[in-house]
Amino acid sequence: MISEKIQSALNEQINKEFYSAYLYLAMSAYCNVIGLPGFAHWMRMQYEEESLHVTRMYDYILNQGGEVHLKAIEEPPKEHGTPLEVFEQTLAHEQFVTQSINELMDLAVQERDYATQSLLQWYVTEQVEEESNVNDILAPLRMVGDDKGGLMMIDQQLAQRAAPAPLTPGQ
Numbered sequence: 311m312i313s314e315k316i317q318s319a320l321n322e323q324i325n326k327e328f329y330s331a332y333l334y335l336a337m338s339a340y341c342n343v344i345g346l347p348g349f350a351h352w353m354r355m356q357y358e359e360e361s362l363h364v365t366r367m368y369d370y371i372l373n374q375g376g377e378v379h380l381k382a383i384e385e386p387p388k389e390h391g392t393p394l395e396v397f398e399q400t401l402a403h404e405q406f407v408t409q410s411i412n413e414l415m416d417l418a419v420q421e422r423d424y425a426t427q428s429l430l431q432w433y434v435t436e437q438v439e440e441e442s443n444v445n446d447i448l449a450p451l452r453m454v455g456d457d458k459g460g461l462m463m464i465d466q467q468l469a470q471r472a473a474p475a476p477l478t479p480g481q
């Protein structure tokens with residue numbers, strides 16, 4: 311069982327995770343248009359990963375006997391600038407999501423809701439990985455600058471990203 315307060319905060323977070331999925335799908339389309347299929351693929355995989363972040367939280371609310379409220383998803387921007395700017399925006403967005411997860415954790419601690427803390431610990435760890443993955447891409451992007459050959463090499467590396475593992479029952 312979860313309190314009304316926790317239920318409402320988790321539903322807000324679901325909306326943010328949906329927005330993340332939407333944003334990365336928009337970025338994927340944008341990267342396709344600017345001729346970077348590897349970047350587009352990476353963003354498409356990120357979209358899939360965000361969808362799993364949605365369903366993990368959605369399943370948790372239902373498993374706790376709570377109610378899911380799906381709210382309108384904000385429209386993401388269409389233009390994202392240079393490939394470097396695409397990943398700078400990605401890092402800024404992930405930092406925003408990390409902050410949001412941390413605030414949720416503060417609330418779960420205040421409410422002494424141990425089950426929700428356990429769920430959120432997964433997201434805390436995930437956010438460390440999300441930010442680190444993006445930083446690992448930003449470093450070579452900053453190094454190559456406008457060099458087309460360098461960008462092509464990064465594009466080929468990003469094309470290798472594997473699909474995220476599906477959720478298994480109980481996760």
Ligand code: OFO
Nearest residue numbers: 330360363407440
């Ligand atoms: Fe759901 O981690 Fe990114 O936003």
